Amino acid sequence: MKLETPFNVEALRKDFPILNREVNGKPLVYFDNAATSQTPQQVIDCIVDYYSNYNANIHRGVHTLSQEATDKYEAARLKIQKHFNANKSHEIIFTSGTTHGINLVANGFSSLLNKGDEIIVSALEHHSNIVPWQMLCERTGAILKVIPMNEDGELVISEYDKLLSNNTRLVFVNHISNALGTINPIEAIIEKAHQIGAAVLIDGAQACPHIKPDVQALDVDFYVASAHKMCGPTGVGILYGKEAWLNKLPPYQGGGEMIAEVTFEKTTYADLPHKFEAGTPNICGGIAFGAAIDYMNQVGFNAIADYEHDLLEYATKKLLEIEGLKIYGTSKHKTSVISFNIAGIHPYDIGTILDKMGIAVRTGHHCAQPIMDFFKIPGTVRASFAFYNTKAEIDALVEGVKKATNMLL
Structure with a gap:
């Protein structure tokens, strides 16, 4: 999906002071927005x-x-x-x-x-x-x-x-x-x-x-x-x-x-x-x-929806290129959340290694245990995107998952 109008994400990111910090010596990549979004300076x-x-x-x-x-x-x-x-x-x-x-x-x-x-x-x-x-x-x-x-x-x-x-x-x-x-x-x-x-x-x-x-x-x-x-x-x-x-x-x-x-x-x-x-x-x-x-x-909710859908499609494509990765939740109608696992690896272990790289994701059952029971899994790695995230950050996530996979398998 191509965005109809340019979305100036770099300008918007300047409104969020926390996005400038580092975690474990790496630039923060915040993909836990479904749990809590970040707060702009105006608020x-x-x-x-x-x-x-x-x-x-x-x-x-x-x-x-x-x-x-x-x-x-x-x-x-x-x-x-x-x-x-x-x-x-x-x-x-x-x-x-x-x-x-x-x-x-x-x-x-x-x-x-x-x-x-x-x-x-x-x-x-x-x-x-x-x-x-x-x-x-x-x-x-x-x-x-x-x-x-x-x-x-x-x-x-x-x-x-x-x-x-x-x-x-x-x-x-x-x-x-x-x-x-x-x-x-x-x-x-x-x-x-x-x-x-x-x-x-x-x-x-x-x-x-x-x-x-x-x-x-x-x-x-x-x-x-x-x-x-x-x-x-x-x-x-x-x-x-x-x-x-x-x-x-x-x-x-x-x-x-x-x-x-x-x-x-x-x-x-x-x-x-x-x-x-x-x-x-x-x-x-x-x-x-x-x-x-x-x-x-x-910012505008139509612009937010278009941009986040673009992020979702990009991340879905890139993550599915990783061998052994499975996405849970493949509805045609979904928002910018990707829950996934790597065959043979516990989601907690992936999340822990990603954190060492400055990448914040959520792991576990996400207070939705019946869903995990349906899929017969202990939980997932969940990456959830907001309008202040970027494709470069998604690239960092993909490389981080690859690195974690190589370390754990």
Whole structure:
């Protein structure tokens, strides 16, 4: 695939100070973006500005610093609302990350499910989109069903059709697999679920760094994401929920901010979004998330998608030239993630040697152990690319894998 317009990656790399460092005496090659992306100077400056100039608690203070912090925090919520095209700003709930958002919804449905109700997850899920639903089933007596996958790392949608029934209440699927890079057909999954009256939560943690989800166009009931996958800080994320669903769910935590009135006889809860935002939030994190959204939109998601697809095709071709190398996750629709193994070598050993060369990859089951069990492997080496990576870095990865192979076989 040829890029339609030039992508000035060298100019963009200057925004990321960490890319200038060395690891073990070698220039850093950072290919662990699916775990955490790097942070541009513009977002770092935003964090420093907050703590240097207006660090204060929000919403409850009448003094200037509190009002400034409140205004910037709520302005970030509006930026995120616009980015995801939510209908209303109070449909954006700040969380500590994707896992928090999923658990918030799972906790809420504890009071809405009955014994024998059915919920559906997919075989491609991260543990954070499996375990909370297993816990929900234990609390309620609901039944967990799984959409199977095939050898290409794709969901078998014909089997999903068979799983849906009048007892289905909830469907949970990731937008993109963190382990394989597969882009799931969530539009069809959501539509089919709605036809039988089930609600849908989409785990967008891996999708949001690469594409710009439109929650209204998707007609999704819940969508969760994390800032640290999107050039933002760790410890902050969002849950989008349709207003009607958020009003149905009980509060997840009790405390300050989420209340309207408190007496020892009775407490009434605040309106959205505060009903789900108990306690002092990650104020700086929320504001910095807004700055990260601004940065990525300035780069442009169409340009990001085109460039990363070019990197994916280049890396796939080069890696497959290595004897004994197998790629897991060969869907036609995938993002810039390559999971691979070398026959006869444990992925951890390859990752360790690559680190000695300054190349950061992830090894193991990537919090997606059922996927590894499907392929009957202990794990993979995962190289995940971002828009600030280069083909020269991919060449370094290929040479590093070759060197590791020669050392270990």
